[in-house]
Amino acid sequence: MSSLAEKGLKISKNAIFSVFITRASKLLGRPFQIAIILKEVAEKLADKKSSKGAFGQLIDLGLTLVRLVQAYVTGAYRQVETSTIVSGVAVLLYVLSPLDLVPDFIPVVGVMDDFALISWFITKFQAEIARFQEWEKTSASAASGVAPAPAVSDKSQPAVAELGHS
Template sequence: MSTLAEKGVKIAKNAVFSLFLKRATGLLGKPIAVVVALREVAAKLDDVNSKKGPFQQTIDMVRTLIRLVNAYVTGAYRRIEPSTIISGLAVLLYVLSPIDLVPDFIPVVGLLDDLALISWFISKFRDELVSFQEWERTHAAEATAIAASVPAATDVTLTNAVTELGHS
């Protein structure tokens, strides 16, 4: 039987995921749209009922990924390859999207493809995530100041960003 990370590799090589890579590449230059997507992914994670055991570690790493992409987009953290950020953002967009290989409304099974893809990303980019967590511990004040300097989005901008993400 294949591991969750091995299943994630298969998803990462799938044509559906390549669409999310393209979308993530396009969004990377639009910080407000990325922030909207990150907030939606965080909200989706908050809706998960079972946050105990091994799932808690996965959720914690996804939250680290959200903070990492946010820090990259705001310019606070650039010690990472843009291709890694694009892959991470694509994973988050896949998790957020109602259109994926196994629909999320199917109990338990619907979240397995999301978890598999997240597991693949974490296993492939663990060192980068750990480096970012260390940077967060030593540069927390700097990161907070830069994140606070991002202008607040207007309703029109938020609507455009959500439309860009493929939501209605």
Template sequence: MSTLAQRGLEISKNLLFSKFISRSSRLLSKPLKVAVVLNEAADKLADKNSKENKFVQLFETGHTLVRLVRNYVSGEYRQIQTSTIVSGLGVLLYVISPIDLVPDFIPALGFLDDLSLISWFIGKFHVEITSFHEWEQTSAPALAHSAPAQSDRSLPAVAELGHS
């Protein structure tokens, strides 16, 4: 049996995922549309049942990915390659799409391919995610004092993303 990361690697090489990468590359220049994607992905990744779920790390990383893209699009965080952001946004598009390799309406399995792709992203871009976490711990709190308070930092505010 393959691990989540191995399954995610298989998905990342699939022609269907390449369509999500292409779409995310075009979408990146439209901050308001990215905001919609980020909100939908954050809602889908929210673990409404239990914090004891064995996939908590993946859910948290999914939320980190939402914050990473949001901060990149807003211009607050640019210490990352655009290709990494395009891959991350492609993963988020895949997560929110009802049409993927395992349709989301199939109980448990429908969400497992989404988690597999997030797991692949974690493995491939671990260094970048760690750098972003460090930036959040040091620089992001200073930026938060100059911006209006947000009740949930994992959800992007449309006004934060600038002009489309």
């Protein structure tokens, strides 16, 4: 069976997802609408946060995506390609949309395509997400006046294999 990231790659190439990419590129200049989307996606992911294991890690990374887009839109973090942010917003729109390949109202299976697309995004943009997570740690330490913790190898970012296979 293929991994979640491979399934997400297939979804990312689907015509339905291209609609979300177009919508995301139009929304990028509208911070208030992006803020509403970020809040709704964070709430949706938080509802599923009770999940353990690989899906819990994937939800945490989905919330990292929400924070990345939020930091970009507010101007706090711009060390990321605009195309990455457009793809990230498209993923968030897809997660939020009731009109995706597998409707969310179908128990368990309904969120699998959402998780697959998040997994694809995390896999494709893993280096940019790792840089953002490091920036978050550094800026949080700077804001608190505490010296940043020593850098840890990529153990803070789950390996793709840890994200699970379906």
